[in-house]
Amino acid sequence: xxxxxxxxxxxxxxxxxxxxxxxxxxxxxxxxxxxxxxxxxxxxxxxxxxxxxxxxxxxxxxxxxxxxxxxxxxxxxxxxxxxxxxxxxxxxxxxxxxxxxxxxxxxxxxxxxxxxxxxxxxxxxxxxxxxxxxxxxxxxxxxxxxxxxxxxxxxxxxxxxxxxxxxxxxxxxxxxxxxxxxxxxxxxxxxxxxxxxxxxxxxxxxxxxxxxxxxxxxxxxxxxxxxxxxxxxxxxxxxxxxxxxxxxxxxxxxxxxxxxxxxxxxxxxxxxxxxxxxxxxxxxxxxxxxxxxxxxxxxxxxxxxxxxxxxxxxxxxxxxxxxxxxxxxxxxxxxxxxxxxxxxxxxxxxxxxxxxxxxxxxxxxxxxxxxxxxxxxxxxxxxxxxxxxxxxxxxxxxxxxxxxxxxxxxxxxxxxxxxxxxxxxxxxxxxxxxxxxxxxxxxxxxxxxxxxxxxxxxxxxxxxxxxxxxxxxxxxxxxxxxxxxxxxxxxxxxxxxxxxxxxxxxxxxxxxxxxxxxxxxxxxxxxxxxxxxxxxxxxxxxxxxxxxxxxxxxxxxxxxxxxxxxxxxxxxxxxxxxxxxxxxxxxxxxxxxxxxxxxxxxxxxxxxxxxxxxxxxxxxxxxxxxxxxxxxxxxxxxxxxxxxxxxxxxxxxxxxxxxxxxx
Numbered sequence: 001x002x003x004x005x006x007x008x009x010x011x012x013x014x015x016x017x018x019x020x021x022x023x024x025x026x027x028x029x030x031x032x033x034x035x036x037x038x039x040x041x042x043x044x045x046x047x048x049x050x051x052x053x054x055x056x057x058x059x060x061x062x063x064x065x066x067x068x069x070x071x072x073x074x075x076x077x078x079x080x081x082x083x084x085x086x087x088x089x090x091x092x093x094x095x096x097x098x099x100x101x102x103x104x105x106x107x108x109x110x111x112x113x114x115x116x117x118x119x120x121x122x123x124x125x126x127x128x129x130x131x132x133x134x135x136x137x138x139x140x141x142x143x144x145x146x147x148x149x150x151x152x153x154x155x156x157x158x159x160x161x162x163x164x165x166x167x168x169x170x171x172x173x174x175x176x177x178x179x180x181x182x183x184x185x186x187x188x189x190x191x192x193x194x195x196x197x198x199x200x201x202x203x204x205x206x207x208x209x210x211x212x213x214x215x216x217x218x219x220x221x222x223x224x225x226x227x228x229x230x231x232x233x234x235x236x237x238x239x240x241x242x243x244x245x246x247x248x249x250x251x252x253x254x255x256x257x258x259x260x261x262x263x264x265x266x267x268x269x270x271x272x273x274x275x276x277x278x279x280x281x282x283x284x285x286x287x288x289x290x291x292x293x294x295x296x297x298x299x300x301x302x303x304x305x306x307x308x309x310x311x312x313x314x315x316x317x318x319x320x321x322x323x324x325x326x327x328x329x330x331x332x333x334x335x336x337x338x339x340x341x342x343x344x345x346x347x348x349x350x351x352x353x354x355x356x357x358x359x360x361x362x363x364x365x366x367x368x369x370x371x372x373x374x375x376x377x378x379x380x381x382x383x384x385x386x387x388x389x390x391x392x393x394x395x396x397x398x399x400x401x402x403x404x405x406x407x408x409x410x411x412x413x414x415x416x417x418x419x420x421x422x423x424x425x426x427x428x429x430x431x432x433x434x435x436x437x438x439x440x441x442x443x444x445x446x447x448x449x450x451x452x453x454x455x456x457x458x459x460x461x462x463x464x465x466x467x468x469x470x471x472x473x474x475x476x477x478x479x480x481x482x483x484x485x486x487x488x489x490x491x492x493x494x495x496x497x498x499x500x501x502x503x504x505x506x507x508x509x510x511x512x513x514x515x516x517x518x519x520x521x522x523x524x525x526x527x528x529x530x531x532x533x534x535x536x537x538x539x540x541x542x543x544x545x546x547x548x549x550x551x552x553x554x555x556x557x558x559x560x561x562x563x564x565x566x567x568x569x570x571x572x573x574x575x576x577x578x579x580x581x582x583x584x585x586x587x588x589x590x591x592x593x594x595x596x597x598x599x600x601x602x603x604x605x606x607x608x609x610x611x612x613x614x615x616x617x618x619x620x621x622x623x624x625x626x627x628x629x630x631x632x633x634x635x636x637x638x639x640x641x642x643x644x645x646x647x648x649x650x651x652x653x654x655x656x657x658x659x660x661x662x663x
Contacts, residue, residue, distance in 0.1 A: 048065060049063065049070075051136070053136075053137060058082075060078065069139065118141060120139055124136070168315075180317075183309060190305060195219045195289070195292070196214050197212070198212040199286055201284055205226075210222055234274060238275070239283055239285060244307065275303070275310050277317075279314045285317075287310045289306060360397070364537045370526060383497070383520065385526070386497065386498070386528060388529070388624075393577050395414070413454060413456045429468065429472070462501075466512075473516060473520060498521050503620060503627075504522075505624075532573055538565075538580070545580065546588070553588065557595070560596045568598075587599075623659060626661075
């Protein structure tokens with residue numbers, strides 16, 4: 001850099017001067033010429049890109065590295081402003097090259113001829129020439145350096161969000177607002193902002209209101225009023241459309257953002273970043289970070305940190321709101337209960353009856369996961385295998401899939417594979433010709449023909465005889481079969497839904513069920529949880545059953561005894577929903593008043609033997625689930641997701657039941 005200050009040459013003369021061989025001169029002139037040639041050789045073959053500029057910023061000369069770095073030919077740049085090579089042109093023009101002295105350094109983004117950008121660093125030095133003072137710029141590509149810095153910043157960001165998230169775990173509601181403000185300060189500091197603000201949508205209007213704010217000392221406060229009038233374009237983009245807005249300068253705003261541009265200029269905001277407050281796909285507000293210093297273009301890592309921070313805040317705000325609503329609702333319920341003459345009546349209004357589908361009752365996470373899978377597969381013609389203990393409602397899930405499918409114009413055909421002897425199940429499914437066997441006095445079509453263009457539900461598929469399994473496999477593979485006693489092939493278009501309470505994987509290993517048929521049936525498994533795994537659905541199931549049976553018996557039930565409901569929720573229901581229905585029906589016959597009450601007989605109460613039996617049933621159920629997920633516990637579609645438990649809870653349960661993945 002110091003050498004460039006001592007150079008005393010004429011740039012213009014050097015361009016016009018002919019080769020030395022054309023200028024015979026004295027030894028002194030020859031030495032001077034060689035010295036100049038040497039200096040320009042260093043300039044031309046330097047490892048860095050180099051330009052020589054006038055004090056006003058016009059390019060007078062450049063070396064080959066500039067051509068290679070920016071994709072221009074020399075003649076395209078000579079006479080042009082240096083700002084042509086720099087993304088943020090305004091910054092270069094404001095900071096005149098007259099002020100650039102030895103050691104001055106700028107970190108900016110360069111712009112290639114094709115419009116692409118690259119991070120560069122320019123160091124300036126003085127150059128004395130016959131024309132007067134010039135400036136030489138040494139340009140270096142800093143991509144590799146920025147990559148290292150970016151990785152470090154990413155690591156710092158991860159630490160920031162981890163600490164922030166940890167503070168919000170199990171945070172009491174009264175501390176949520178305080179921690180959000182602390183989080184805004186931490187976020188702004190991490191991404192070089194001087195002010196951070198949260199605005200949430202008002203439930204009574206379509207406008208947003210500032211709820212949390214932080215600013216450095218000296219930074220102006222954010223307006224504490226409705227924001228749509230001040231920032232109409234920004235509210236529309238962030239809060240309504242859920243967009244992330246990154247504005248490095250007021251001049252970058254579109255015409256529609258004129259109000260926002262005016263506000264930035266009036267209040268000295270150089271740059272701002274705004275991200276949506278999103279919970280469960282719904283935008284409930286937005287968060288903004290403002291910079292009053294230099295113009296900032298926040299990179300992907302900084303934007304990701306801001307959005308993840310907003311997600312943490314949004315979750316905390318939503319939880320706080322839900323808790324406040326729940327407390328108000330609880331007060332109302334208590335008020336209603338006090339007005340009742342019978343304090344032991346379990347109010348119908350306290351129960352949330354969520355009938356997601358006509359026949360499936362419940363709102364637990366476990367049953368919602370089952371219904372979500374049913375809805376997903378209903379849109380296809382894929383074969384479905386419904387797994388679960390006896391009495392869990394596997395047929396209801398099959399009917400739900402059929403009703404949601406394009407085949408619902410025709411009725412679903414049902415066959416219980418355990419209800420018929422092995423000698424008759426084949427003719428039941430595939431039909432027979434007259435005289436096919438002794439007693440076959442007439443031709444009959446089978447269930448598969450009846451289910452053409454519809455759905456067939458094969459209940460207790462694990463009871464299917466081995467000789468019929470191969471014929472069923474052919475229907476699944478090719479859609480064709482022959483009636484008993486006939487050689488004519490019949491083609492059908494049938495969607496198959498099978499169900500079983502047995503462990504088909506174990507039956508395959510024992511040679512009791514065809515492996516190829518099992519894989520054909522197990523295209524899309526759905527595991528229906530036992531009632532003990534969704535005990536929060538018991539009140540809804542009780543009321544649903546009471547309504548249905550009450551209408552049939554001509555009875556109107558106005559309440560459920562509190563002790564009865566508590567006992568029903570404590571009981572483990574080894575017979576699942578079917579057992580619950582039977583108990584309600586029996587006790588509904590026995591008591592005649594408007595308030596339903598029941599006592600579980602001793603045979604239905606918990607005992608050590610029953611507990612052991614329950615553990616065995618539970619272990620078999622969990623093995624079925626794990627086999628359907630190929631022993632994957634975590635993640636979407638994993639065993640924990642299917643049964644509605646936290647992965648850590650399920651892993652503890654597996655350890656307790658001594659369930660291990662087979663080698």
